[in-house]
Amino acid sequence: MIQNADLSILHAIQGAASPALDTFMVGFTTLGEFGALWALLAVFMITAGKHRSYGFAILAAIALVVIFGEIGLKHLIARPRPFLLDPSLATTLIDLPSSYSCPSGHTASSFAAATVLCLAPLARRWLKPVAVGTACIIAFSRLYLAVHNPTDVLFGAVLGIACGVAAVAIVRKIAEALQNRKAQA
Template sequence: MIQNADLSILHAIQGTASPALDTFMVGFTALGEFGALWALLAVSMIASGKHRSYGFAILAAIALVVVFGEIGLKHLIARPRPFLLDPSLATTLIDLPSSYSCPSGHTASSFAAATVLCLAPLARRWLKPVAVGTACIIAFSRLYLAVHNPTDVVLGALLGIACGCIAVCIVNTIESRRKGRQA
């Protein structure tokens, strides 16, 4: 029943396809590959020294996503990709992934990083909605390209938010202990 609803939503999204959207969605899905965009942002935060601990939190959050999502849940749930269930959804715009579908790793890493940024005391607060918006577009790109089901993306977002919160807690605890030792 859920699978039928997921496939119906994917077919509805496919009905909106256009060459301009194809290019846009392929670009955003590439940004989310292996959490690359977010890892680069984290490294730049660490290198700049400003909000260094939140840069480490982004990397920790992505690592948690890999452990819990890619290594754990994907193999536990073992859900096939939607284009395997309905070949009419297969795209030629990107290389089709061979791993299991649920949860969406692109979505999880994007929401993990966006969560960390939302919890960071950034002077440029406008970066927070930009991070969330970027995570949402990356997540939607996975649906547009029909490499994930909507429920895979929802679970990926929830996993990412949880991993982001856990990573911030871990980094804040380490920072507090470090400052306590210096006092």
């Protein structure tokens, strides 16, 4: 029943396809490959120095997504990609992934990084909605390209938010422990 609803939603999205949207969605899905956009942002934050710990938190959040999502849950759930269940959804716009579908790794890593940024004390507050909006567009691109079901993307967003919160908590604990050690020395 859920699979039928997922496929119906994907077909409705396919009905809105256009060459301009094709280019836009392929661009955003490419930004989400391996969490590359977010990893680059993390490296920038680390090297810039002001929010170094949050840069490390983004990298930790992406690592948690890989461990729990890509290595763990994806193989435990073992859900086939939607284009395997309905070949009419297969796209030629990107190389079709061969891994399982649930949860969406692009979505999880994007929401993990966006969550870290939302928890960071950024002076440029406008970056927070930009990060969330970018994560949403990357997530939607996975539906537009029909490489994930809507429930895969939803599960990926929830996993990403959880990993982002956990990563910030871990990095804060490590920073606190280091400060305590420094104070005792």
